[in-house]
Amino acid sequence: MILGYVVTGPDNDSYMLDGVNLSEAGICHACGLLLNFEYHNPDLKLRRATFDLSHCYDLGIIVSLRFKEFCIRHDYTGIRFSDFRALQNNYQLFIDNKIELDVIKRKIQFIKKCKHCHRYKEVIGATPAFLKNEEPIPNGFFASDLLFGSDNSKNPIMIVGSETREKLQTERIKGLWFEPIYTFSHWNTNLKPKPAEPKKWYQFW
Numbered sequence: 001m002i003l004g005y006v007v008t009g010p011d012n013d014s015y016m017l018d019g020v021n022l023s024e025a026g027i028c029h030a031c032g033l034l035l036n037f038e039y040h041n042p043d044l045k046l047r048r049a050t051f052d053l054s055h056c057y058d059l060g061i062i063v064s065l066r067f068k069e070f071c072i073r074h075d076y077t078g079i080r081f082s083d084f085r086a087l088q089n090n091y092q093l094f095i096d097n098k099i100e101l102d103v104i105k106r107k108i109q110f111i112k113k114c115k116h117c118h119r120y121k122e123v124i125g126a127t128p129a130f131l132k133n134e135e136p137i138p139n140g141f142f143a144s145d146l147l148f149g150s151d152n153s154k155n156p157i158m159i160v161g162s163e164t165r166e167k168l169q170t171e172r173i174k175g176l177w178f179e180p181i182y183t184f185s186h187w188n189t190n191l192k193p194k195p196a197e198p199k200k201w202y203q204f205w
């Protein structure tokens with residue numbers, strides 16, 4: 001059974017943290033990680049600004065005016081938009097609605113914990129995503145409770161249910177990729193990659 005979808009767009013060939021003085025932005029002085037990964041750089045230089053939804057290489061989701069108007073028209077709550085000084089029709093999207101992922105079932109890896117801020121240098125295992133509470137995702141936009149990536153390039157995954165997916169597709173919000181989120185038991189039985197069979201001695205020839 002499909003509970004929802006992980007949504008991704010293309011990269012926009014840009015860095016949110018480009019030209020940003022990290023110590024002014026606020027970092028842990030022991031490990032250098034940003035204190036707030038919902039960082040907004042009002043002077044972002046967006047190299048590719050034609051997408052409805054795209055990702056910076058380091059952090060941040062950028063959306064078009066079309067996408068913003070779509071959200072306003074449908075009264076979606078729990079999301080925020082921040083604008084940029086030099087960009088007319090692009091906004092940074094922040095999602096306050098959080099969904100808890102199942103760390104154990106996904107075997108999410110947490111690497112190098114900082115003794116000072118208690119956060120991790122690297123978190124691996126974003127997809128396939130498994131939900132802690134295996135219920136269909138309601139209408140709206142959601143972000144995972146965990147950030148994935150390494151160093152200061154970390155993002156939550158963006159999640160929608162089938163109703164929101166249909167609306168996005170009907171209104172031709174373009175360039176989005178939807179990866180289904182299945183119940184763990186369905187994935188485990190039907191979709192889990194099978195371990196490769198060990199090669200017989202004669203197959204090495």
Ligand SMILES: [Zn+2]
Pocket residue numbers: 028029030031032033114115116117118119
């Ligand atoms: Zn730290």
